[in-house]
Amino acid sequence: MTLSVPTLDLDRPASHLAPLIDPFARAITYLRVSVTDRCDFRCVYCMSENMSFLPKADLLTLEELDRLCSAFVLKGVRKLRLTGGEPLVRRGIMTLFSSLSRHLDSGALDELTLTTNGSQLAKYAAELKACGIERINVSLDTLDPDKFRAITRWGDLGKVLTGIDAAQAAGLKIKINAVALKGVNEDELAGLVTWAHGRGMDITIIEVMPLGDIGEERLAQYLPLSIVRARLSEHFTFEDIDYNTGGPARYVRVNETGGRLGFITPMTHNFCESCNRVRITCTGTLYMCLGQEDAADLRSPLRASESNEPVYKAIDEAITRKPKGHDFIIDRRHTRPVLSRHMSVTGG
Ligand SMILES: C[S@@+](CC[C@H](N)C(=O)[O-])C[C@H]1O[C@@H](n2cnc3c(N)ncnc32)[C@H](O)[C@@H]1O
Ligand code: SF4
Numbered sequence: 001m002t003l004s005v006p007t008l009d010l011d012r013p014a015s016h017l018a019p020l021i022d023p024f025a026r027a028i029t030y031l032r033v034s035v036t037d038r039c040d041f042r043c044v045y046c047m048s049e050n051m052s053f054l055p056k057a058d059l060l061t062l063e064e065l066d067r068l069c070s071a072f073v074l075k076g077v078r079k080l081r082l083t084g085g086e087p088l089v090r091r092g093i094m095t096l097f098s099s100l101s102r103h104l105d106s107g108a109l110d111e112l113t114l115t116t117n118g119s120q121l122a123k124y125a126a127e128l129k130a131c132g133i134e135r136i137n138v139s140l141d142t143l144d145p146d147k148f149r150a151i152t153r154w155g156d157l158g159k160v161l162t163g164i165d166a167a168q169a170a171g172l173k174i175k176i177n178a179v180a181l182k183g184v185n186e187d188e189l190a191g192l193v194t195w196a197h198g199r200g201m202d203i204t205i206i207e208v209m210p211l212g213d214i215g216e217e218r219l220a221q222y223l224p225l226s227i228v229r230a231r232l233s234e235h236f237t238f239e240d241i242d243y244n245t246g247g248p249a250r251y252v253r254v255n256e257t258g259g260r261l262g263f264i265t266p267m268t269h270n271f272c273e274s275c276n277r278v279r280i281t282c283t284g285t286l287y288m289c290l291g292q293e294d295a296a297d298l299r300s301p302l303r304a305s306e307s308n309e310p311v312y313k314a315i316d317e318a319i320t321r322k323p324k325g326h327d328f329i330i331d332r333r334h335t336r337p338v339l340s341r342h343m344s345v346t347g348g
Contacts, residue, residue, distance in 0.1 A: 003063050003099040017312065019076035022288075022322040029078045030277035033069060035093060036085040037282055041117050042153035043141075045179055045208050045221055049153060059282045062096045064302055068284060071311050073103050078110040085282070088120035097131040104132040115139065115177070119155065121163025125170040135173040138164060142178075142185045143195060151184060168199070175262075176203040182223040189228060190235040197259025204249050204262035209291075225265045232261075248275075272325035278318075286318050291326025 020028035038053050039046075060068065069080055080100065087093055103109035114128070115137040128136070140160060142148050148157035167174055176196045180186060189205060196203035205228055208221045232238075238252035241260070249262030272289075279287045284299030296318035301310035 003066055003095050017075055018316065020072075020315070020319050022319050024322075024324055026274070026276055026322070027076065028276060028278055028319060028322070029076060030081070031069065031072045031077045031079070032081045032083055032277060032279045033065065034084050034279065034281050035065060035082050035087045035096065036090040038089055039084060039086040039117070040089050040119055041086065041155045043155075043179075044151055044153065045181065054283060060284050060299060060302075062090075062092055062099075064284070064299075065096055065282075066099050067308070068280065068298060068302060068311070069100055070103065071308050071315070073108050074308075075312065075315060078108075079113070080109060080111070081113050081115060083115040086117050086119065087114050088116055088124055094124060094127050094131070097128060097133065101131040111135070113137070117152070117155065118160035118163040118167075122159070122166040125163070125166040125172060128167075129170040129172055133172065135175065136167060137175045137177050138167070139177045139179075140164075140192075141181065142188055143192065144188065147185065147188075151181070164199075174199075174201045176201050177206055178203060179206045179208060180223045180225060180228050181208065181221050184221075186223055186228070186231075190232055193232065193236070193254060193259070193261055194257060197254060197257035197261075200259075202251075202260040202262065204264055206264045225263050229263060247277075275322075275325075278322070286315065288318060288322040289326055292323050294321055294323065296321075 022028060036059070041047075042049055042051065069077075073080070080103075082093075082097070084090070097112065097114075100109075100112055104112055112131070112133055113135055114133070116139070118138045118140065121138070138160070141151050143157070145157040148155055148160075164174060176192070178185070178189065178192055180189065185192075193203055205225060207225050208223070236257070237255045238261070239255060241251055241253045243251040243260060247264075249264045251260050251262045253259075254261050275289075279290060280298065281287070284297065284302060286296045286298050288294060288296075296314055298311060298314055301314045304310055
């Protein structure tokens with residue numbers, strides 16, 4: 001199956017388009033797209049067990065997602081990450097990857113990538129590589145099968161590890177994302193770092209963010225990365241390095257393993273000053289900041305006209321509202337989510 005993407009003004013050179021620069025002079029060059037809010041896992045920090053999902057009719061079609069992503073590419077986006085929910089459970093998703101890969105071929109895009117829970121990687125790794133994908137992020141918080149089941153509720157560790165094997169065999173570079181969870185995987189993080197680096201993978205440890213009502217007290221899960229880092233330095237020595245993937249992670253080199261370790265600390269460290277990214281949901285809502293409610297509807301202008309002009313106008317207007325930073329806070333007075341939407345809606 002191939003996508004029938006209309007040949008409108010979509011793939012014309014973008015010389016007539018103004019690049020996306022926000023009010024704080026940050027160039028927007030990175031778009032993250034949640035292609036579905038659905039998932040085959042129910043991670044305790046991300047979803048409640050009984051999630052209700054959007055009606056399928058509300059979702060952008062794969063053609064519409066292609067059109068919207070391509071509009072951003074024409075507006076200067078150089079890196080595109082598909083996420084979710086679990087991007088690889090969306091039916092026909094490989095046709096979207098395949099179709100978007102034309103922007104890699106043309107040189108308009110530097111990188112096309114995804115964040116995945118790894119459950120479907122064994123099936124799709126080779127196809128992803130064939131679409132020009134070089135590096136992927138795989139989320140994995142533990143190597144203990146029982147703990148894995150407890151954290152993801154529905155996941156099977158063996159399947160994810162087979163997926164990681166398949167991805168490496170296909171030549172994809174992998175970065176592991178692990179969320180630090182108090183009393184759950186905190187004693188395992190050093191082992192995860194050793195394992196990831198032993199397989200030639202970078203690893204990033206992420207602080208829990210207060211997104212969405214998940215039916216459990218956020219405070220119970222929250223483990224500040226200052227503590228994680230202090231504990232890891234009992235096992236390893238770190239060297240600060242100037243490695244930057246354009247994201248919020250601060251990287252160190254672990255001298256004992258030679259591998260890279262990143263820390264994403266949205267709660268304890270403000271990473272907004274260099275923010276180059278925006279996010280769209282699977283319904284075409286543009287969020288200028290992961291940590292703020294303000295959003296712009298792009299589905300209506302997308303559907304209103306065959307021309308992309310209304311979409312460009314809506315994007316330009318939204319970027320003028322990109323805030324300076326987020327307002328995350330977890331403390332004893334704020335155990336409710338700051339934002340009602342889940343990470344699976346905006347994409348992690
Ligand atoms: C929402 S998931 C979507 C992609 C895919 N399903 C996966 O798990 O990789 C993206 C990332 O967000 C992280 N995440 C989800 N909810 C989070 C939260 N409340 N705080 C911090 N990270 C979270 C996940 O661990 C994952 O690494
Ligand atoms: S973190 Fe990813 S795998 Fe886990 S429930 Fe959320 S979307 Fe699904």
